[in-house]
Amino acid sequence: MGYYDIDDILADSVEIPCKFQHDIPGLGYLENNPGKPISKNAKLDLPIWLARILAIVGGDANPDTMEDEEPLPFVELLTPDMFSPKVINAIKADPASLDLHAINSYFYSLATKWITLFNDKQLAEVVHNLLLERSQIINKYAGSVPVDLFHSSTDIGSGKKTGHSSHGGNSSMVRVSNSTFLLTLDEFEKKIYKKSHESYKDTKRWMFEK
Amino acid sequence: MSLPKHLQETFSPEEIQFIVENEPIKIFPRITTRQRINHRDHNNNNKGHNDTSRRNWKLITTKDFPLNNMVAMQTTTVTLWIALLLKQQSKCSIIAPDWLTIRSLDQSIQYEKKHEDRFSKLPWNWLVLAQLLFGKAPDDFHDPVHELRNRIQDLREIRQLKVLKGLKYLNESHLQLDNLSVLEINELRPFIIDIMDKLRELHSAAHGESNANEADDEEDFNFS
Amino acid sequence: MYGDLANKLILEAKRTQQLNHKQKHAQLPMYHEDLIRNIIKEVTQLKKNTDFLKDQQEQLQNQEGNDNGLDENVLKCQYFVTLLCMERNKRCLLAYQKLRCDMLDSLAWSNSNSSIMELESNDLSHQEQEYLKEYGELITDLKSGEWADIDLSGSLTPPSDVFIDVRVLKDAGEIQTEYGVFNLIKDSQFFVRQSDVERLIQQGYLQKI
Numbered sequence: 001m002g003y004y005d006i007d008d009i010l011a012d013s014v015e016i017p018c019k020f021q022h023d024i025p026g027l028g029y030l031e032n033n034p035g036k037p038i039s040k041n042a043k044l045d046l047p048i049w050l051a052r053i054l055a056i057v058g059g060d061a062n063p064d065t066m067e068d069e070e071p072l073p074f075v076e077l078l079t080p081d082m083f084s085p086k087v088i089n090a091i092k093a094d095p096a097s098l099d100l101h102a103i104n105s106y107f108y109s110l111a112t113k114w115i116t117l118f119n120d121k122q123l124a125e126v127v128h129n130l131l132l133e134r135s136q137i138i139n140k141y142a143g144s145v146p147v148d149l150f151h152s153s154t155d156i157g158s159g160k161k162t163g164h165s166s167h168g169g170n171s172s173m174v175r176v177s178n179s180t181f182l183l184t185l186d187e188f189e190k191k192i193y194k195k196s197h198e199s200y201k202d203t204k205r206w207m208f209e210k
Numbered sequence: 211m212s213l214p215k216h217l218q219e220t221f222s223p224e225e226i227q228f229i230v231e232n233e234p235i236k237i238f239p240r241i242t243t244r245q246r247i248n249h250r251d252h253n254n255n256n257k258g259h260n261d262t263s264r265r266n267w268k269l270i271t272t273k274d275f276p277l278n279n280m281v282a283m284q285t286t287t288v289t290l291w292i293a294l295l296l297k298q299q300s301k302c303s304i305i306a307p308d309w310l311t312i313r314s315l316d317q318s319i320q321y322e323k324k325h326e327d328r329f330s331k332l333p334w335n336w337l338v339l340a341q342l343l344f345g346k347a348p349d350d351f352h353d354p355v356h357e358l359r360n361r362i363q364d365l366r367e368i369r370q371l372k373v374l375k376g377l378k379y380l381n382e383s384h385l386q387l388d389n390l391s392v393l394e395i396n397e398l399r400p401f402i403i404d405i406m407d408k409l410r411e412l413h414s415a416a417h418g419e420s421n422a423n424e425a426d427d428e429e430d431f432n433f434s
Numbered sequence: 435m436y437g438d439l440a441n442k443l444i445l446e447a448k449r450t451q452q453l454n455h456k457q458k459h460a461q462l463p464m465y466h467e468d469l470i471r472n473i474i475k476e477v478t479q480l481k482k483n484t485d486f487l488k489d490q491q492e493q494l495q496n497q498e499g500n501d502n503g504l505d506e507n508v509l510k511c512q513y514f515v516t517l518l519c520m521e522r523n524k525r526c527l528l529a530y531q532k533l534r535c536d537m538l539d540s541l542a543w544s545n546s547n548s549s550i551m552e553l554e555s556n557d558l559s560h561q562e563q564e565y566l567k568e569y570g571e572l573i574t575d576l577k578s579g580e581w582a583d584i585d586l587s588g589s590l591t592p593p594s595d596v597f598i599d600v601r602v603l604k605d606a607g608e609i610q611t612e613y614g615v616f617n618l619i620k621d622s623q624f625f626v627r628q629s630d631v632e633r634l635i636q637q638g639y640l641q642k643i
Contacts, residue, residue, distance in 0.1 A: 003525065004532040006444060006447050006451055006529055007448075009444050009526060012522075024511045026512055027512060029435065029436075030435065047522075050515065054511070058507075074511045194455070
């Protein structure tokens, strides 16, 4: 996370459906109609970096009404597909076999943004469970490090190999090299997988060399 | 930042080894360091200092006390890296710690099997120390090294399985890792930190806490 | 749509990031000068728009009646959208540049002079070349200052032996150490003091065995 975070910037560029609550002339370029107005109740997809703010700030619905009336935001955010009841139910039903990458490759990041916007505790709980459940599987894959990796490696550069093959076999870890599960990871999960895999690999290499 | 990214978040196993090598261990020296220092005698002849010719070694150490002097066949304690260096030159044998015997390891394995939700009380550096001694001082054990190795490997696998089970209970606020050793924690650190941080992020997002991105005390490691 | 060009740039940055995760040595793709110039052009255009909108807003405030077709809400919304587009472009530009600068930093620390030479001629923008040069000078200053006794860009792996066996990977001629002269001929092996040859290991002349 952070201002310079490439992944966060990309997550911010994901488009979500919005409904305009005001007539705004001249904004037609947002829906590829430069010069044309956008009319009230028009629905269009806007990137989060734009929609997020437009959903908070707004003009007064009617300048003549009382001053303390809540200003009506320029757009109303509509629930995107990835948070629709259908998808949420699929998430609840079977987190393990879910193709999160297909739903959105920045799912966790977007969910966090969405939860922040709406203080959506229910969604938070769903995502919490999703992450916990999937992280167990990710961890299993990350921990599976084939031993022969250390025989052919050139960058590790140690000739002191002992002959104890018992170090390699690790019955507690699932041993699958090319799994379809890894293709279903979203960007955050991928990052975790890579980092933990490196860590397990380093430790195993060290154990092997000693 | 000059420190490569992979070293910013966790230690490399080599760094862990380095830390562990600074711990004391008992050795059985084959040399005596208190000995006549001849050239000193010559230099000091006319000053009459030659009666103090038995001198102690004083080596610089990172802690504020000098290296213990060694007398052949009398056990003494030195830091591990010195022990390994002396061992390499056949100047000492290393006395394996009490827990690193077949009997004691079998007890630990029993404990691990009996208590599903607890780790046996091994020293914080058990895995690293065992690996180092197996590699560099295999002839100093009373028990056959391959059997010790097998037991260490068994212990590691049982404990790894328990860790995997325990990860189901990760949450956004705390984690207790009693009796888990430095290398075992280090190996898990990237995974646990990232997951817990994301859970914390979700939690603060749902509860309208600002500064959702300000990472502070993600973890509560509990050594004992 | 505004921001599309910036998106392209960020996707490029993401590719760079992924590439460098896989490869050990940092590889910096070409600086996207055209794309960046066009994004900056877009920002300039957006700036003009905001100035125009601000003018209109002032006009509106100075007028009593509200009959010239100008609507405060509309102006406000247009103004916000324009500002957000500018900010988005800015964030993308800065993130792209930050990623490249970070990579230049680690390159400057990595001691591999040859790869720096390669880069300087090709893929860096003029400013980046300047940056790399000056950052390199800063590092040199730091190394020769107070901490001259420590090799700050030395190996980060804690040493376990003072003397090590090394194999020569590339001919490197003669090197002089405290323990005599070694003639480094490919495939020969030596037993040397680790601190004497650390640099040669980093540069790929020697391999620890």
